[in-house]
Every structure is written in C-alpha cells, then in structure tokens.
Amino acid sequence: FCSSKCLTSTQMRALLASSMSTMYRSEVPLYGQLLSIIASINSDFIRASPNTISDDEISRLYVERHGAIRVGTAEELSLLARIFKVFGMHPVGYYDLWRDAKLPIHATAFRPVGKENLVKNPFRIFCSLLRMDCIQDGETRGLAEELLGKRSIVPERCINLLVKAEQGQSRDGVREAEVKVDGLTREEALEFVERVVDIFAWHKDTPVSLDEYNLLAKTHPLVADIVSFRGPHINHLTPRTLDIDQVQRTMITSGIDAKDVIEGPPKRENEVYLRQTSFHALSESVEFSGGEGGLVEGKHKARFGEIEARGQALTRKGAALYDSLMDEVSNKKREVEKQRGAKVGKEECVQILRKVFEEGFPDSKDELLRQGLGFFTFSIKDVETARDMWQRQEQDAEALDTLADMIKSKALDAEPITYEDFLPASAAGIFQSNLPQAAVASQQPNEKSVGVQPDKVKDTSEARAMLQAAVGGTILDYFALYSEQQSQSIAEVATLLDIDMS
Ligand code: OOG
Ligand code: NI
Structure with a gap:
C-alpha cells in the first residue's frame, strides 16, 4: 500500500x-x-x-x-x-x-x-x-x-x-x-x-x-x-x-x-x-x-x-593454509617461550607472524589465483586477446591457470572479493x-x-543445529557465497566473450 x-x-x-x-x-x-x-x-x-x-x-x-x-x-x-x-x-x-x-x-x-x-x-x-x-x-x-x-x-x-x-x-x-x-x-x-x-x-x-x-x-x-x-x-x-x-x-x-x-x-x-x-x-x-x-x-x-x-x-584451500600457518605461529611462540622461560613480547610476536606468512603464504595476485587460494571477480580488458587465449587453451588446462594467463596478458582484470x-x-x-x-x-x-x-x-553439530533452528532454519555458508560470486563472474565474462568457460 x-x-x-x-x-x-x-x-x-x-x-x-x-x-x-x-x-x-x-x-x-x-x-x-x-x-x-x-x-x-x-x-x-x-x-x-x-x-x-x-x-x-x-x-x-x-x-x-x-x-x-x-x-x-x-x-x-x-x-x-x-x-x-x-x-x-x-x-x-x-x-x-x-x-x-x-x-x-x-x-x-x-x-x-x-x-x-x-x-x-x-x-x-x-x-x-x-x-x-x-x-x-x-x-x-x-x-x-x-x-x-x-x-x-x-x-x-x-x-x-x-x-x-x-x-x-x-x-x-x-x-x-x-x-x-x-x-x-x-x-x-x-x-x-x-x-x-x-x-x-x-x-x-x-x-x-x-x-x-x-x-x-x-x-x-x-x-x-x-x-x-x-x-x-x-x-x-x-x-x-x-x-x-x-x-x-x-x-x-x-x-x-x-x-x-x-x-x-x-x-x-x-x-x-x-x-x-x-x-x-x-x-x-x-x-x-x-x-x-x-x-x-x-x-x-x-x-x-x-x-x-x-x-x-580465501577459498577453503586458502583458509586451510591460513589455519595451518596460524598453528605454526603458536607453536613457534611456545617453543621460544619454553626455551627462554619467559613470554615473547609484542614486537617479537609480530615478527614471528610476519616471517611464517612470508615463507608460507603467497603474496601475489597471480599466485593467489593460480593456486586457488583466494576468490576473485573478473572483467574483460581486451576482448580479442581474451577470446583467442580461451579458445587456444590446452584441452586439460586448469581453468585457474588459464584465467591467470589471461590476466598476465592483460586480456582480463581480476578484483579480489572482499572478506x-x-x-x-x-x-x-x-x-x-x-x-x-x-x-x-x-x-x-x-x-x-x-x-x-x-x-x-553438545558437540559442534548438535550445537549448530540448535542455533540454526533459532535463526529460522538456515545459516548460509560463506564459502558457498564467495564461490557463487566468483563462478557468476566467470559466467558473465564467458557470455560477453560468447564462449563456454564453465
Ligand atoms: C564479539 C567478539 C567478536 C569480532 O569482530 O570478531 C567480534 C563480542 O565481543 O561479543 O566482534
Ligand atoms: Ni568485532
């Protein structure tokens, strides 16, 4: 009304x-x-x-x-x-x-x-x-x-x-x-x-x-x-x-x-x-x-x-890598504390964290995409090159590698999806x-x-079921939401290029 x-x-x-x-x-x-x-x-x-x-x-x-x-x-x-x-x-x-x-x-x-x-x-x-x-x-x-x-x-x-x-x-x-x-x-x-x-x-x-x-x-x-x-x-x-x-x-x-x-x-x-x-x-x-x-x-x-x-x-794979590095950080801190018999200071905590991630977690757009660690959306920069590269890709090429190659060649742009x-x-x-x-x-x-x-x-699944019932029956899965957003973006690019990228 x-x-x-x-x-x-x-x-x-x-x-x-x-x-x-x-x-x-x-x-x-x-x-x-x-x-x-x-x-x-x-x-x-x-x-x-x-x-x-x-x-x-x-x-x-x-x-x-x-x-x-x-x-x-x-x-x-x-x-x-x-x-x-x-x-x-x-x-x-x-x-x-x-x-x-x-x-x-x-x-x-x-x-x-x-x-x-x-x-x-x-x-x-x-x-x-x-x-x-x-x-x-x-x-x-x-x-x-x-x-x-x-x-x-x-x-x-x-x-x-x-x-x-x-x-x-x-x-x-x-x-x-x-x-x-x-x-x-x-x-x-x-x-x-x-x-x-x-x-x-x-x-x-x-x-x-x-x-x-x-x-x-x-x-x-x-x-x-x-x-x-x-x-x-x-x-x-x-x-x-x-x-x-x-x-x-x-x-x-x-x-x-x-x-x-x-x-x-x-x-x-x-x-x-x-x-x-x-x-x-x-x-x-x-x-x-x-x-x-x-x-x-x-x-x-x-x-x-x-x-x-x-x-x-981060994708599930990226999230698992993140968690394992965080465990490594805790273990390192514990080790140092045990050896020294004293707590590690703030600055040292930051150093340990930085070092473990520097060594273990890629920090380039190219690697984050190629290794399937982070979610992206894509846009076309150069239609001809993009279409050409997609059509020429090897039969068994990994889709993520193809996308990364297309970005390297400035055919596509990739924007990280915000967490x-x-x-x-x-x-x-x-x-x-x-x-x-x-x-x-x-x-x-x-x-x-x-x-x-x-x-x-209660164990986690029992407790979760209880909370889920209270909020009306559905708790959305954020990995699924990000993944959906990425796939949708790939599908849109494909439609624009008039090719099947799925
Ligand atoms: C919530 C703490 C969690 C966050 O940003 O991770 C939180 C609370 O203190 O009730 O807000
Ligand atoms: Ni908060």
Missing part, C-alpha cells in the same frame, strides 16, 4: 547503522575519539595513495562497520533474526567459541548478502548466544534461566511493527537489492528503526543484586554480561580503517588502552581476510538492586571499541582481551577457577 514512499531494507540498514553509531558515541565517548583518529588516518592514506582504493570502497568507507551483541536464549535470538531480516541481514557462518576458545557461547553474523547490498551498506552484527550446556554449576544455571525467563528484550510495540513488516515480505530476496519493506509506511519504518536501536541500548541499572552478579561472573564474566541486564546492549561497534597499523600506533601514543597486538594475518601486499584491533573494555558503573536505598553501586566491564581492515576472501565475515580465532582473541584476567587464564585446561566445567556439552 505504500508504493514508492516506503523504505527498502538497504535504506533501513543504513539508518540502523548510523543510529547505532550515534547512540554508541554518546554512551561510550572514547568510541567517538577513535572515530576521529580513524577519519584523519584514512584521509592521510587516501591522499598519499589515491589510486589504491576503488570508488566503491571510497563510497562505503564510513559506513563499513560491524557491531556485536550477546543474547541469552534461543527465543531472544529468534526474535532478533526476524528483526534483522527486515534490514536485509541474514545469518551467515557458524562460530563455535566453546570448541575454539572455551567460551560458553556460539555465534553467527547477520549481514547483507549479494554484491549490490554489500556495496550499498555492509553493516553486520556478530551475535553470540549463551550456551547453558557449557555451564556446569547448577546454581548459576538456575539463576541464569530464571533471569532470562523473566525478561523480554523486545517491547510489544516493536513486535507489532515487526509483524506488520513481515506481512509485507512476500519473497525471500536474500540476494536481491532494493527489497521494499512494504508492510510498513515510511513513518512506521522510521519508528521501527528507532525502537530496534533501543533494544541494544545500555542500562546501567540491573535487576540482579551484587551477590548474584558475582556468582554469575565467577562462573564466567560472559554469563554475567549476558544475563544481568535488561537487554542485549551493543558491546562494540567497528569502523573500517585503511591503515590499521597506523591506528594501532596512534591509539598507543594517544594514551588509549589498546589491545597488545592486531588480530589476524600480518600486513601484506595483497591483504587477506580480516585484521582487527580494539581498545579494552571500559569499567563502567552499574546500579545493582538491593542495599539500603534500594541499590548498590558496582562496576561492569563489557563495552569497547574496535577497528577492522578487510582483505580478500565479509569473521575469524573464529580473532573473535576469540577479541573476547578474551576484554575479559578480566582470571577468565582468560581459564582458557588453559584448568577451568576449575571459573566454574564452567561442562560434562554435557
């Missing part, structure tokens, strides 16, 4: 991202300071090397952000999955952080799918779900279940608007751009965005007492963060930077309490995957219930600011660097001190 005046899911996503950013800047002023550091470093970078960044990248530079939230129950996650769908954000990827880092959660990321949607606004939310199966302490579990059972994170008005929006959703449109949210009038859509942002606001008052909070936190600080509050407050937002190494240095020289090292791969000529760093979670005052005047002052640490730099998406997802090990590093030290120590086999001592932990 709302014809041209209703909003598209992309427009709503853009509004969501910018309203969240405004809210977070006022809640966490240090995040605002981080944004201005990034803006000036990005400008310096563009001025110094104006041709290294594409027009698409420039146009989405200041909207490229992600945020993270943590929810307590499958029901909460289900509601949020329905809400994010209205914004064109779909669950992609499964992250088992218990398996990977002994954190009592698992996660998916809600994000736009399809090139056009990503170019227009790539905002995504990393969403963790508490895993009761990872909490052995009965008292903690009981309290957590009671608190979560009592709260409702989405107010009734917001649910009504959601239902209206869903009634207008006639088709799935996961990859389509310009999906109109025609169940809502323009006014209702704007109100919906505002009410959705409210779900993620910070509430300094909590219905739990200090003793209850301490019980939850002793089991695991993440449990306390997830169940003690009225809602799933946004715990960080992440703008993009063109020079993450410079941001890291500037944070340190500006006296910001930054993370020790940048997560992810080292700096490369052809950037791959995702590099991230952050300032540590702030200690914020909280009003616990109880006490004389009805409340007790205390502290809680959860909210921080993060920066990301995205590179090329739009998350890295389990980096996510674990980000979580851990923002937890109190006692909990970090628990990553070692001795977990007794924090009380997360599961005996009935």
